[in-house]
Amino acid sequence: MGKHLDAAKIHIGRDPGSLLEGGRYALIHTRSLEFDELRPYVPGDDVRDIDWKASSRSGHTLIKQFVSEKHHKIVVVADAGRNVSALAPSGELKKDIIMHVIGAIGLMTLRRSDEIGLVTGDRRGCIDTRLRRGETHIERMLHHYLQLAGEAPARSDLLVQLRWLATHYRHRLLVFVVSDEPDISDALRDVLRSLTARHDVLWALVTDMPPVGRESGRSYDAADGQLLLPPAALDRTVAEAYRRSEDERRQNLSEFLTVSGVPHARIGGSTGIKPALTAMTGVYARAR
Numbered sequence: 001m002g003k004h005l006d007a008a009k010i011h012i013g014r015d016p017g018s019l020l021e022g023g024r025y026a027l028i029h030t031r032s033l034e035f036d037e038l039r040p041y042v043p044g045d046d047v048r049d050i051d052w053k054a055s056s057r058s059g060h061t062l063i064k065q066f067v068s069e070k071h072h073k074i075v076v077v078a079d080a081g082r083n084v085s086a087l088a089p090s091g092e093l094k095k096d097i098i099m100h101v102i103g104a105i106g107l108m109t110l111r112r113s114d115e116i117g118l119v120t121g122d123r124r125g126c127i128d129t130r131l132r133r134g135e136t137h138i139e140r141m142l143h144h145y146l147q148l149a150g151e152a153p154a155r156s157d158l159l160v161q162l163r164w165l166a167t168h169y170r171h172r173l174l175v176f177v178v179s180d181e182p183d184i185s186d187a188l189r190d191v192l193r194s195l196t197a198r199h200d201v202l203w204a205l206v207t208d209m210p211p212v213g214r215e216s217g218r219s220y221d222a223a224d225g226q227l228l229l230p231p232a233a234l235d236r237t238v239a240e241a242y243r244r245s246e247d248e249r250r251q252n253l254s255e256f257l258t259v260s261g262v263p264h265a266r267i268g269g270s271t272g273i274k275p276a277l278t279a280m281t282g283v284y285a286r287a288r
Contacts, residue, residue, distance in 0.1 A: 002139030004146070008103025011273045038062045043282070072114040072174055073131055076102050077165055079179035080149040081122030081156025086180075087209040090269025094180060094206045095149040099142055100270045101178045101204050104277060106138035119165050120145055123157035126164045156180075159187055166194045177203040181249075181266075184256050192260045202280045203257060203264040210246070 001009070038054055041061035054062045084095035102118065109116045115131040118141045127148060129141050158179050165175065175195065182188060195201050250266075257264045265276035 001135055002142075004099065004142035005103050005107065005135060005139050008100045008142075009107060011100050011270045012104040012107055012277070013274055037065050039065050072109065072112070073171065074105065074109060074114060074116045074174045074176065075131070075165065075169060076105055076116065076118050076120075077158070077161050077175060077177045077179075078102055078118060078120045078145060079122075079156050079158050079161070080120045080127075080145060081153045081158075083156035083180050084149050084206075085153070088206060088268055089209050090271070091209070092269055094208075095146065097206050097267060097270050097273075098149075098178050099146055101176075101206070101267065101273055101277075102145060103138070103142055104273050105176055106141070108277075109133065109138075110135065116141075118145065119161050120148060121161055122154040123160055124154050126161050128164065128168070158182055159191060162188075162191045162195065166191055170198070173199045175199045175201045177201065177262075179203075179206065180208060181205050181253055184253060189256075189260065192262060196261045201262050203262050204276055204280070205253075205264055205266045207266050207268050210243075 038051060039062065041050060041063045045063050049063045049065075051062050051064050078098055078101075080095070084093070084098055086094055088094050088097055090097075106116055108114075113133050115133045116138060117131040118127075118129040120127050120129075127144065129144065156179075158177070162177070192201065254264070263280045263282075265279045267273060267276045
């Protein structure tokens with residue numbers, strides 16, 4: 001396994017493939033008659049798969065798991081523009097967290113040999129890595145993403161990548177969008193309406209380091225990662241008003257995505273990747 005996938009594996013655990021099995025977002029529900037194993041029931045599983053006899057014997061609700069006939073087709077849409085050069089609350093660069101998210105999704109595909117592709121870029125256009133499977137493909141995809149995000153990117157404009165996906169991918173997909181928190185606009189509403197009519201869309205929102213620290217009081221420019229005024233130079237009333245405005249903006253974005261039919265989760269650092277993916281796919285991680 002390559003170094004980028006190894007880095008992602010730290011944040012997703014030992015069994016990432018289980019996140020795509022069972023639940024609503026196991027995109028392909030068809031299966032063969034070949035029984036695989038019993039496993040604990042998790043919310044979202046089809047109740048028709050409950051093995052009642054085995055559940056009675058064990059005292060726990062158990063699900064029959066079958067070998068799937070079809071594979072997922074997954075496309076990740078990731079921002080590689082200037083925005084991802086800023087810091088997240090964890091102190092990591094957002095592009096590093098995004099790379100780990102892409103890698104974690106890639107690891108989810110390996111167990112069942114699912115296909116995965118990547119659409120990334122900035123306001124100038126897209127790099128489209130078409131659907132393939134396997135570790136070598138995913139490692140190369142991660143390398144290309146970091147290379148693109150690190151080579152003097154232009155301003156971020158995720159609408160460019162989302163419109164590309166809506167235009168060029170006609171067959172049904174499971175789509176993971178990975179970016180910072182976008183501004184709500186009619187254009188974003190329109191492209192999401194087009195995408196969700198054909199695909200299942202989930203959005204991992206990599207958050208910015210708070211522009212005004214709640215404890216330190218230091219201000220921070222989310223656009224370029226520069227620290228600005230020291231605590232003593234900030235008016236407390238202005239800082240509190242800004243925080244309230246940010247809280248309202250985030251709430252409005254969550255409501256917008258929910259109404260648009262897009263499950264989403266916020267990620268403030270690489271340690272939050274597994275909980276976010278678990279929440280979005282609607283499948284609880286197995287007990288470690």
